[in-house]
Amino acid sequence: MAMARKKKLDKMEVIELVKEKPKPEFNFKRGRTSGKLIFETKDLVIGYDEPLSRPLNISMERGEKIALVGANGIGKTTLLKSILGLVKPYSGEVELGDYQMIGYFEQESDPNNATTCIEEIWKEFPSWNQYEVRSALAKCGLTTKHIESQVRVLSGGEQAKVRLCKILNVETNILLLDEPTNHLDVDAKEELKRALREYKGTILLICHEPEFYQDIVTDVWNCQEWSTKI
Numbered sequence: 001m002a003m004a005r006k007k008k009l010d011k012m013e014v015i016e017l018v019k020e021k022p023k024p025e026f027n028f029k030r031g032r033t034s035g036k037l038i039f040e041t042k043d044l045v046i047g048y049d050e051p052l053s054r055p056l057n058i059s060m061e062r063g064e065k066i067a068l069v070g071a072n073g074i075g076k077t078t079l080l081k082s083i084l085g086l087v088k089p090y091s092g093e094v095e096l097g098d099y100q101m102i103g104y105f106e107q108e109s110d111p112n113n114a115t116t117c118i119e120e121i122w123k124e125f126p127s128w129n130q131y132e133v134r135s136a137l138a139k140c141g142l143t144t145k146h147i148e149s150q151v152r153v154l155s156g157g158e159q160a161k162v163r164l165c166k167i168l169n170v171e172t173n174i175l176l177l178d179e180p181t182n183h184l185d186v187d188a189k190e191e192l193k194r195a196l197r198e199y200k201g202t203i204l205l206i207c208h209e210p211e212f213y214q215d216i217v218t219d220v221w222n223c224q225e226w227s228t229k230i
Contacts, residue, residue, distance in 0.1 A: 024141030024188045026164065026195035028103070031171030035098035036062050038174060038202050039083050044092035046078045051090050053079070053226045062097075062173075065196075065203040067213040070223035074230065076206045077107060079223070080176050083204075100174055103167035107178040107206075109159040113151045117142065117162050120151055124166050140165045141188055156183030164192070173201040180205070181212050 040059040045051045052075035060066060068076045081087040083094055084104060113120070121133045128136075137147045140161040146154060151162055160183055167175070175196075181189050189212065196203060196216045207213045213220075224230045 021143060022138050022141055024161065024191045025139045026168055026188075026191050028168055028175070028195055028199050028201075029171045030200055031101035031173045032099060034062050034100050034173040034202065037095070037097035038062060038064070038100070038204075039097065040095045041083075042093050042095070044082065044094055045090040046075050046082045046087075047090035048078075048087075051228055053228060055092060056226055058221075060202065060204065062202055064219065065217045066205070067217045067220045068204065068206045068223055069208070069210075069220055070227065071230070074223055074227035076223050077178055080104075080178055080204065080206065084176065101170075101172045102174045102176060103170065103172035105163055105167055105175070105177040105180050107182065109151055109163060111152060116150055117147045117154075120162055121165055125169065136165055136169055137162070140168070141185075141191075157185055157188065160184055161188065175199065175201060175203045175205075177203065177205045177207075179207065181207060181209055 038060040041056045043055040043057065044053075045055055046053045056079075068079065070076060078087060082089050083096075084102070085094070085096075115123070117137055118130070118133050121136060122128065125133070125136075134144075134147055138144075142158060142161055146158050151159055154162070160180065164180070180192060184192065193212055193216065196205075203216070205213060205217065
């Protein structure tokens, strides 16, 4: 009898967990149209203490959706950061176009981040009330328990949803996404794919999953062709 009751309680708990897990809804806010040129590099060499690439003369125009592919450690993230100006080029230069509203998705969260998800979003949107913050996080597929937890204790997929929440709620015309599918569950991955296919702006995407990006992008750049690490 006790065992039967335990099984019934376990079943109820599973049902509650399923019921509480919200389905993610990703809809990027489109900003004003950017200038025709997104970026152009002139003999750009990326790297820190040593070069990670040969000199690059590449460019991207408004409306293009490009996937950066290749092995880990060859400089794909460094290229994104060099384009953004977050990392100084080893040599050469990057020219950015006009009227750019960039949404940048970083590959990982700060492991020492002790803020809660609510605090993390409030920092970005200080004029929001608590209901608006909670609603935005719930729309990304996070439960009440996740929303009230510190970011650093969440799983990789849940942390990714918090980072996505930030760029989903600002107007953008360019998305720079560094491995956005890492750790995401199937529902979130499918919803992100749909949202990126519908996005009318420009996308530069680092991704290891052809089944994710092949229906989104207009071109694929194999970074191994210019890497000094291969």
